[in-house]
């Protein structure tokens with residue numbers, strides 16, 4: 151046999167085994183094809199990185215006779231098949247019952263509509279069954295059972311060692327075949343190569359790579375397994391952070407940016423005219439942004455700040471730096487409503503410094519006339535606004551739209567506020583040098599790429615209100631510099647939050663709404679249309695609005711807002727609510743982000759158990775934005791055994807600190823769900839958890855950045871460049887090497 155390497159195809163391990171058609175399937179494609187198609191495993195290296203999902207520790211199995219005492223626990227039993235019965239149920243399903251016993255008792259495995267199980271689990275073979283012990287109709291069962299054939303035709307110690315790995319399998323291949331392939335591959339491979347530079351292995355006192363890759367599949371004991379996991383986690387994080395460092399360096403040095411004048415007349419007048427005192431955090435963030443913008447390299451900065459922390463003012467001062475340097479800026483929001491809101495902030499804050507909307511200024515032809523007038527009255531400038539701004543969304547149509555587009559292209563418009571979509575499609579900027587993107591995480595890292603093509607190399611400021619735990623931010627936004635607004639404007643108090651479960655509590659909540667409205671305040675009621683595209687969910691919100699109007703608040707002025715409304719209608723409803731024409735706004739989660747109505751002091755959230763923590767926090771951020779005390783009531787319709795929901799709601803009651811909640815969210819759900827990692831364009835982590843492995847992340851990051859510092863293009867380390875190529879695949883490649 152020729153020597154096996156990590157690049158060898160899976161068929162080179164054992165061609166007979168790799169071509170085996172597994173399980174009950176006698177037709178289907180051979181194992182190696184299933185591995186490639188179903189699990190993306192084509193070569194030996196990829197097979198070895200397909201780590202076990204769990205292990206069956208035979209020394210820790212439970213006798214079947216003891217299961218009754220273990221209800222609710224996750225256990226594994228091992229026994230032999232005594233009988234296999236097939237029958238049709240009354241509902242016409244086909245049911246296979248496999249009776250397994252181990253001498254201390256018997257257990258029934260029941261399969262519905264999986265007739266092949268009858269031929270797979272034949273009498274006499276030995277099975278390991280894992281699951282949660284429970285009584286169902288007075289019979290012992292293992293819920294969510296996972297069954298594994300321990301000894302088939304070719305009994306071998308691979309499968310019956312003390313700790314047996316269970317790899318994720320897929321249709322057409324069993325975990326047993328995968329395990330055999332891994333075992334033979336490890337037998338035939340020489341010492342496995344070290345992916346991390348040896349100086350780092352030594353400095354970090356990492357355990358041996360070869361041992362780790364072997365032990366993670368076939369550990370002798372728990373200690374060996376844990377050592378292996380720690381070591382392989384470092385590999386994963388090192389590769390990820392190396393990519394982050396590589397990109398960050400490349401982006402910063404790829405192009406020259408514009409050196410802006412940051413300390414100019416316009417920004418100074420703007421700051422002097424602000425109707426409030428900036429928070430210390432705002433001052434700090436402005437300074438950091440100013441330092442970036444003053445340099446001739448492109449800014450890539452993330453402005454992180456909890457809802458209500460005052461990001462818009464910071465963004466605006468950055469925009470004015472671009473304007474006073476003779477260039478253009480844009481502020482983009484993810485929704486019409488938010489774009490409209492940013493626009494109003496711009497309008498109110500810029501009017502004070504002589505700004506005007508382009509639509510209220512003379513058109514281009516008039517402008518030409520002005521020029522000739524200028525010739526005649528030298529020294530007497532006509533009133534031209536210090537800053538010209540414009541709003542561009544789907545609602546901007548007809549002549550207005552033409553005028554705005556033309557003004558953006560000619561450079562007449564200094565600052566454009568709009569939605570992301572519009573900036574992507576067919577909008578030409580005369581001279582864009584600063585782009586502010588609000589709530590970027592909803593759109594993924596790639597948004598930035600598209601945007602950059604709009605300007606030469608505009609400075610980019612990304613704003614997010616979703617507090618991202620530091621370890622996550624460092625990695626997923628790791629190519630950005632970060633400014634944090636960790637201080638609320640003075641005079642705000644966090645909303646008092648309660649959970650309502652009983653009818654009496656519901657009545658109290660309604661009474662609260664009434665009291666506040668009588669005191670001149672307003673209220674939000676949020677209905678759980680989590681999927682705005684879902685007609686049924688939106689319908690539910692409409693029904694709720696009707697019910698509240700008819701039965702609960704017949705005397706109050708109620709408005710409805712949902713995601714299926716036309717943008718112009720949404721905007722109109724928001725506008726009239728903001729103007730105080732409605733007392734209660736019933737809405738789906740379209741109000742989630744950014745909406746600013748300081749007079750609203752109550753928020754009721756229906757079916758709060760259906761929302762994630764990040765979303766609940768965003769929702770609650772809509773209140774507590776004025777000087778009045780505010781209240782949030784979370785209705786919990788989940789049963790008593792929805793532990794996760796209870797934990798989330800309890801966290802909401804406990805704290806209103808976004809970073810604390812984000813950490814809690816990570817703990818409860820794992821980072822994959824906080825925002826879409828796939829969408830972020832970065833590679834998945836198999837073993838490491840950014841939430842739990844903060845210390846390891848930090849170590850790997852420091853080392854990776856040092857490597858890039860010393861050798862930015864990795865020209866002296868082709869093997870590390872290769873490591874990046876293998877780690878960053880698909881979309882992530884784009885992120886790493888292009889754009």
Ligand code: ADP
Pocket residue numbers: 426427428429432455456457458459460461462463615639640744746775
């Ligand atoms: P967010 O960070 O959620 O985007 P905004 O920028 O919308 O917050 O600011 C929320 C509200 O607070 C706005 O009405 C804004 O004008 C106001 N605001 C911003 N900074 C301050 C401050 N330093 N003091 C008082 N009010 C402020």
Ligand code: MG
Pocket residue numbers: 461462744
């Ligand atoms: Mg905002």
